[in-house]
Amino acid sequence: MAEASGAVALPGMEVRQLERNLYEVYIGPAHPGSGHMRIIVRVEGDVMVEVDPDIGFVHRTMEKLSEGRDWMKNIPLFERMAILDACNVTLPYVEAVEKLLDVDPPERAKYLRTLLCEINRVASHLYGFGIFGVFLGHSTLYMWAFGDREIFVELAEKLTGARLTHSYPMFGGVRRDMPDDFGKHVRKATAYMRRRLDEYAKIFLNNPNIRSRLEGVGVIPKGRAVEMGLAGPNVRASGVKYDVRLAEPYEAYDRVDFEIPVYEEGDSLARAWQRVDEMRQSLSIMEQAVDWLEKHPREGFIHEKFWKTAPPIYKQVYAGAVPYAGKYRVKMIPLYASLRVPAGRSFARVESGRGEITYYVESDGKDTPYRVRVVSGSFRNVIAFKYAMPGHRLADLPAIYGSFDYFPPEWDR
């Protein structure tokens, strides 16, 4: 190979022979199946013997950036970790700061947050599903999942005004109340999605072609999953019943009725089914949340501490007395312009679409955080590549990668 036309050596472009029958292949960072990361694979023939996930290609120094921004302005910053899961990703930050501020959001705000979290979870799982489908060459699932995700993105838009980066949870509440006809839209979407999930099973999960690709591939036994500290749907697909919503209920999760699906197999197929079952649970939670919200009066979507400082015009807009771009659309951001958080340390965690996400927040009493530390679900899941992939063929790399629903920007922060 090397003597071909002038012999220009480009490391990483060529297959490098390490020893007899052992070659090194770089998948990524600019590869249709790699995402924003690089996977260094050593193959013996077609079988992977060593897999090294090389991460950090989309690192944005978010933790450091957050130290120079107002408390409020960090919410849109942290959203950029996983914009398709924006509410789940920023919620623990908001909760941690609320602990420092010693405010407890009103009940209505908790339900609104729960509602958006579940909308986000469904949208995020559908996104992962679509990518998973195209990794296996199944373009129909890709199009279906992305098309159906649009419904939930639009639901989020109706609720918050933004498709992806909602910045919805704020300290002491949420940014706005839900529109009057929102319950109707939610029920329509959940009924539709339940039907669609059956069709997904028909064309993808029960397709013999796909089953043969996923069954017994990338198996992570229960003990191994615990050892590696996997998070989210991936650990539950290995038989560990662990979910932050269950272990340490936040927001309204202790008042809604839901189950945590668990699979014992721990292979790629189980992880895919896990997500389908979780979506069903999320749809049910969404309906319960919206039922509660419709039954209860529209009062207190934000803590009194902040609401009372709002100028009267805000309250008139909220009450619908002043016509302004739609009912309930109050601009709340100015209330937090000079927010100072009392010195202290706090910690909060939620279950995001890709696993448990934790924030440690430290304040020294100024208008910017002293330190914010984030550990996201993808960060804990990426290590599994190193142990789940060896022994499988190179063609199984996308099947395992996709099944973990790994999202590089969430790790890289």
Added chain:
Amino acid sequence: MVTAYVIWYDFLRYLIFYPPVYQFIIIPGLIAALVVAVFIIWFERKAAARVQMRYGPYEISPRTGGATQLIADLIRYSFQEIIVPRTVDAAIYFAAPVAAVILSLMPLNAIPLTSNPAFWPIPMDYSLLVAVALTTLSPIFVIVMAWASNNKFSLIGGVRESFIVTAYELVAVLSMLSVAASMSTFNLVDIVEAQSGGLWYGLLNPPAFLAAFIATLMTTSGFPFEIPDAESEIVAGPYTEYSGLMYGLDMGAAYIKRWVFSVLMALVFLGGWAPYVPGTGFVLGYLVPSLIVSAKALVIMAVMSFLRAVYGRYRIDQALGVAWEILIPLAMAAFGVGLAEAYFHVYAHLGVMAVAG
């Protein structure tokens, strides 16, 4: 007296309408294959879009369902800059796709599109054998492309292609030749004539048809066997380093290969020009039967394209397992069925003279 008319007439007669040239260049060769590719890609996009709940090509000429989008795509491919990496072996890098396209078209010169001997490109006595043999020439150039590209993904794609070639070729050859066993002839004209009663060989020996169909899917990396150029694993496989027109040629070679196999299958399994009895003259004796064969081949291609919307892709070892453990026994069984049919003189009982002996 030599007039301009005579010169043009002879030019057309002996150069353009000379069957070997005509079949290679026009129908069912290069131009027909291009038209078919345009139609099939349009169909593939539209059918997949229908399944996937979207529109497919739409913006350019919505009235025709975005059909002219393909013309735009072709023009783009033709005029795009061809980027040649410094690390490739340039001569082979350029020669291989051209050779692949030409050799993919070769089998079309060994097949009859009419029973009228005036329009046969070659003597037809062993045409089935020659056509099947010629289909096995082009895959080596895909492997050559991969080697000349000097790229890791190309190399892996090339290796996969070579595995697939060894797996499908025996199946394709066996299943196509089971018809020869059944009718005791390699003459494609006789084979088609034998099916003129309406009892197509695909109905008489379905395992052979099925095996040939799946083998064709494997050769042309159609779903669910889109393995040598699996995008999410190895970018574009052997074609990774190709761009512009050269990439168009690579893709064209795959389409032509699929087209050639479809035409062969239409002749062998679907009765060729069967309901029609070719007459005399160019139009009735050549053009009409060739269009009938093309239409049947087009249906086969359309079914193959539609599978894209249903399946993902198999892993290479699974595909090889399908080929060696299921398809080869299936092709053997088909061959046995063919032999049994020959033994019991099935076609002779149906009043067909093609059977020797």
